[in-house]
Amino acid sequence: QVHLVESGGGVVQPGRSLRLSCAASGFPFNRYAMHWVRQAPGKGLEWVTSISFDGSVQSYADSVKGRFTVSRDDSGNTLSLQMNSLRPEDTAVYYCARLGGYCSSTSCYKDEYWGQGTLVTVSS
Amino acid sequence: QSALTQPASVSRSLGQTITISCTGSSSDVGRYNFVSWYQQHPGKAPKVVIYEVTLRPSGVSSRFAGFKSVNTAYLTISGLQAEDEADYYCRSYTTNNTHVFGTGTKVTVV
Numbered sequence: 001q002v003h004l005v006e007s008g009g010g011v012v013q014p015g016r017s018l019r020l021s022c023a024a025s026g027f028p029f030n031r032y033a034m035h036w037v038r039q040a041p042g043k044g045l046e047w048v049t050s051i052s053f054d055g056s057v058q059s060y061a062d063s064v065k066g067r068f069t070v071s072r073d074d075s076g077n078t079l080s081l082q083m084n085s086l087r088p089e090d091t092a093v094y095y096c097a098r099l100g101g102y103c104s105s106t107s108c109y110k111d112e113y114w115g116q117g118t119l120v121t122v123s124s
Numbered sequence: 125q126s127a128l129t130q131p132a133s134v135s136r137s138l139g140q141t142i143t144i145s146c147t148g149s150s151s152d153v154g155r156y157n158f159v160s161w162y163q164q165h166p167g168k169a170p171k172v173v174i175y176e177v178t179l180r181p182s183g184v185s186s187r188f189a190g191f192k193s194v195n196t197a198y199l200t201i202s203g204l205q206a207e208d209e210a211d212y213y214c215r216s217y218t219t220n221n222t223h224v225f226g227t228g229t230k231v232t233v234v
Contacts, residue, residue, distance in 0.1 A: 035223070044127070044228040045162070045170065045213050050221070059221045062125050101175030102158035102217040111181075112160070114169040 002026040002113045004096045009118030012086055022079040022096030022115060030054075030074040033109065035099045036081050038092035039117075048094070049081065053107060064090075086122045093117040128153065128214055128226035135232035140204050146197040146214035146226045154195035158217035161190055161199045163210045170213065174199060201231070209233045 008020040022034070036048040049060045049070040058070050069082040079096055100112035129147040136142045146153065146161075153159055159177045162170035172181055174190035177197060187208075189200045197216070201208055214226035 037225075044211075045164075045215075045225040046127075047215070047223040047225055050223070057221060061222070095169060099160075099215075099223065101160040101172070101179075102156070102223075104217075104221055110175070112172050112175070116169055 002098070004098065004113055004115035006094060006096045006115045006118035009094065009120045011121045011123060013124050014087060014122055016086055017082070017084045018086060018120060020081040020083065020094055020096075020118060020120070022081075024077045024079065024096075024098075027098070029072075029077040032098050033104065033107065034070075034072060034079045035097045036070065036079075037095045037097050037099075037114075038090075038120075039095070040089070040092040043092075046092075050099075051079070052104070083120070086120075088122050091120060091122045093119050125218075125222065125224055128216060128224055130212075130214060130226040130229045132227070133230040133232065135234050136204050137234050138204055138206065141200060141202045142204055142231060144199045144201075144212055144214075144229045144231070146199070146216075148195050148197075148216055148224070150195060152216040152218040152224055153192065153197050155219065156217045157192070159190070159192060159197040160215045161188075161197075162213045162215065163208075164213065165210045173212075204233055206233050 003025045005023045035050040051070045095117045096115040098113045100109045161174040164170040173188045
């Protein structure tokens with residue numbers, strides 16, 4: 001049974017940093033690309049970033065490029081998101097997700113799983 | 125990386141059929157058959173109802189169907205039921221190994 005559990009959310013001042021984690025279980029973590037998706041309060045879903053199954057390729061939305069860094073620890077089955085220079089518009093629920101229904105240049109992914117999300121609030 | 129365009133809201137009566145559009149470009153919806161549709165109830169994580177344009181995950185009602193024409197994908201919900209009232213989002217894989225979501229559609233069952 002696949003489980004994705006996010007942690008690390010909270011209230012942070014603008015310009016500061018925060019690190020989110022996602023503990024994965026129930027599947028071979030090192031065989032899947034992983035993603036972060038966020039949703040601002042009352043707003044729509046926004047894809048934030050992904051990391052390939054082997055960690056060699058990271059992709060980012062323009063809105064976070066240069067400020068956020070995604071990484072993975074396959075020995076601990078953990079996905080991380082380092083968020084620097086946070087802005088009020090980064091306030092959102094951040095979901096860890098194993099997205100499916102697509103093929104990258106190296107792999108195809110069918111099934112899809114999401115965590116329950118962790119809330120990040122950027123406010124002074 | 126502009127969001128895919130969806131109607132903000134749609135309302136229909138119980139039992140009717142509803143179709144939601146998701147318009148992108150030749151870099152995303154038009155280029156790949158990797159469009160997924162999500163149903164999201166308030167306070168819950170999104171749930172996939174359609175993937176790869178037309179496929180339904182196991183456990184999803186056959187009342188949900190998807191198709192695509194050029195740069196626009198569509199989600200059809202037939203025999204609308206009260207529990208279908210939710211927000212719906214599309215997502216497409218895009219060039220440069222990125223993904224983009226739609227703006228979201230609020231479905232109201234009257």
